[in-house]
Amino acid sequence: MQVGIVGKPNSGKSTFFKAATLADVLIAPYPFATIKPNHGMAYVKIRDLAAEFGKISNPREGYVKDGWRFVPFELVDVAGLVPGASEGKGLGSEFLNDLASADAFIHVVDMSGETDAEGKTTDGYYPGNDIKFIERELDLWYLGILKKAWAPFARKIEMQKTNFAEAVAKQFSGLKVAMDDVKQVLLKTKLNPEKPTMWGEEQLAEFARILRKTTKAMIIAANKMDKPKSKENLEKVMKEFDYPIVPCFADGELSLRQADKNGLIHYVPGEKKFEIKKQLSEQQKEALKKIEDFLCEYGSTGVQDVLNKVVLDILGYVAVFPASSSKMTDSQGRVLPDCFLMPPNSTALDFAYRLHSDIGKNFVKAISIRTKQAVGKDYKLKHLDGIEIVTK
Ligand SMILES: Nc1nc2c(ncn2[C@@H]2O[C@H](COP(=O)(O)OP(=O)(O)OP(=O)(O)O)[C@@H](O)[C@H]2O)c(=O)[nH]1
Ligand SMILES: [Mg+2]
Missing domain, CATH: 3.40.50.300 (P-loop containing nucleotide triphosphate hydrolases)
Structure with a gap:
């Protein structure tokens, strides 16, 4: 992120x-x-989950200060x-x-x-x-990127009758455009996704403007x-x-x-x-x-x-700690060394894959370390969850 x-x-x-x-x-x-x-690491400030268990965590990335944990993400100036x-x-x-x-x-x-x-x-x-x-200026920047590829792209969609949202998401993935973003944009406009070659300058500008707002x-x-x-x-x-x-x-x-x-x-x-x-x-x-x-x-x-x-509020990310339901430390004695920022609606299975593709593939169940209850792969992660993944 x-x-x-x-x-x-x-x-x-x-x-x-x-x-x-x-x-x-x-x-x-x-x-x-x-x-x-300039690229650098900025931090979100969250409660340190270890503190709930009377401990202080030892972050591999970021830091802890006075019971707060600072979790890194990339910032660009x-x-x-x-x-x-x-x-x-x-x-x-x-x-x-x-x-x-x-x-x-x-x-x-x-x-x-x-x-x-x-x-x-x-x-x-x-x-x-x-x-x-x-x-x-941001809208014009988006418009410029769209325009460069638009004519042949629009023709291809019409000829091959491909799904518009899917094609746009693929073509402009560099702008972090997802299919849902495109669908949202279409709902907000009267643009016809089946005839993109018919869109005039103004319509493409409208599309660029709303796409920019939705994706950024x-x-x-x-x-x-x-x-x-x-x-x-x-x-x-x-x-x-x-x-x-x-x-x-x-x-x-x-x-x-x-x-x-x-x-x-x-x-x-x-x-x-x-x-x-x-x-x-x-x-x-x-x-x-x-x-x-x-x-x-x-x-x-x-x-x-x-x-x-x-x-946390605008992008809706949640901070989740990989943990063990029996002890707070990893094999090297570090308390909750990791904490991941997960996109909204992430599940226990997404989290398992985030840890390692093998953990994802061999997922059996997840355990919330706070409640010690087992949850399934579709469990929706909550902010400040501590999750143990049990594998085959
Ligand atoms: N009074 C005051 N001055 C500030 C504040 N933040 C930045 N400045 C001053 O504003 C000036 C410009 O700061 P920069 O951070 O270089 O601004 P910038 O937006 O990166 O500028 P460019 O890289 O030229 O686009 C500097 O003199 C800063 O010290 C603030 O909160 N209050
Ligand atoms: Mg500057």
């Missing part, structure tokens, strides 16, 4: 990315600081998009192909009104414009909420758009995570409080005071909240 970060230049995409991954990337107060994509990118403005939109296989997008919006559509310094800009033009769910990280005009802008944006929107202070989150890493403070991502552990300079104290005031008002910096929301 992969999540992409999109937005105009200078909105704080790389700051958000760095706060989430602590990868060493360039952050700069000018547009187009990022040119090549790319260059900024500007209006007209599809016609080559700014860095164009070719770089979006790095996000083709993303399951969802985090749109980082600069709420301060201090940067214009191109990321240049200005005053009184309305951030709602960014939401509209980013949607438009989006959450808005309303960033730079520490700036004076941000709150006023946020209120307007919340009224105008029905996206999930989370107020964020990415720069504050980055400072907290770095200070924690350097032992200056103790901070668990997403929490409202941190604890100072070392003597600080006046400058450090001042920076932390500003963040503390923000936490007091908003409850968190918003970054962890966005990561959790996108994976």
